[in-house]
Amino acid sequence: MTAKAYSVVFLFSSFIFAAQDASTPMPVEPVLVENEPLHHVVLKNESVVVIHLTLPPGERTLYHTHTHDRVAIPLSSTSITQQVWNEKEGPPSRSEPGSFSALTLAGSSYTHRVHNVGANPYDVLDVEFLVRPQSPSPVTAATVAAENPSARIYNWNLAPGATSAMHTHVRPYLIVAVTGFTLKMTAPDGQSITHEIKRGDFHWVDTKVTHTLANVGSTGGQIVEIELK
Ligand SMILES: [Zn+2]
Numbered sequence: 001m002t003a004k005a006y007s008v009v010f011l012f013s014s015f016i017f018a019a020q021d022a023s024t025p026m027p028v029e030p031v032l033v034e035n036e037p038l039h040h041v042v043l044k045n046e047s048v049v050v051i052h053l054t055l056p057p058g059e060r061t062l063y064h065t066h067t068h069d070r071v072a073i074p075l076s077s078t079s080i081t082q083q084v085w086n087e088k089e090g091p092p093s094r095s096e097p098g099s100f101s102a103l104t105l106a107g108s109s110y111t112h113r114v115h116n117v118g119a120n121p122y123d124v125l126d127v128e129f130l131v132r133p134q135s136p137s138p139v140t141a142a143t144v145a146a147e148n149p150s151a152r153i154y155n156w157n158l159a160p161g162a163t164s165a166m167h168t169h170v171r172p173y174l175i176v177a178v179t180g181f182t183l184k185m186t187a188p189d190g191q192s193i194t195h196e197i198k199r200g201d202f203h204w205v206d207t208k209v210t211h212t213l214a215n216v217g218s219t220g221g222q223i224v225e226i227e228l229k
């Protein structure tokens with residue numbers, strides 16, 4: 001090696017040490033999703049963990065590991081990429097509010113990081129199902145919009161004045177507001193309750209429920225119900 005090559009190597013090493021000194025040490029190994037600093041657990045019970053991720057434009061999450069079937073509900077418009085552990089960063093894909101996806105865990109874990117390559121914060125609810133049922137419930141509440149081995153999704157797009165069909169949940173479910181609007185829920189006996197809901201509001205229900213969902217406001221609304229199988 002020539003003297004010049006030695007000095008280049010030396011300078012490069014110094015730069016690496018300087019960069020490490022200047023910042024908090026980054027974990028080399030992936031973290032569990034619940035321990036990823038931008039992922040915040042907002043509900044946890046024996047059946048589900050609901051995690052809210054807000055990823056600023058240009059930033060990446062740490063590599064993190066999912067160990068369950070899950071549903072992702074984007075709440076903002078941006079573009080993201082996914083990078084699976086030990087693989088190249090994938091192509092950008094659009095994220096739009098209400099464009100939910102039901103993801104099935106293959107194998108025992110899935111490790112990736114997310115990069116927000118768009119102009120707006122990436123705001124998403126991640127619902128993780130702690131128990132995959134041996135024998136799923138055969139009873140569905142409505143048309144299934146998406147599903148995985150653990151849960152079914154019902155999607156209600158409600159124009160102002162619109163009411164859903166009356167339907168029954170025999171299994172626990174999470175109701176999520178994808179848009180803010182005035183939601184009126186009515187039971188078969190006519191009793192009703194009206195809520196002003198905001199985008200990202202959610203509520204866990206673990207009793208049998210029969211109801212309609214109505215939009216009694218003046219703007220369009222979208223509700224996603226995620227029911228355990
Ligand atoms: Zn993730």
Ligand SMILES: [Zn+2]
Pocket residue numbers: 141167169211225
């Ligand atoms: Zn319902």
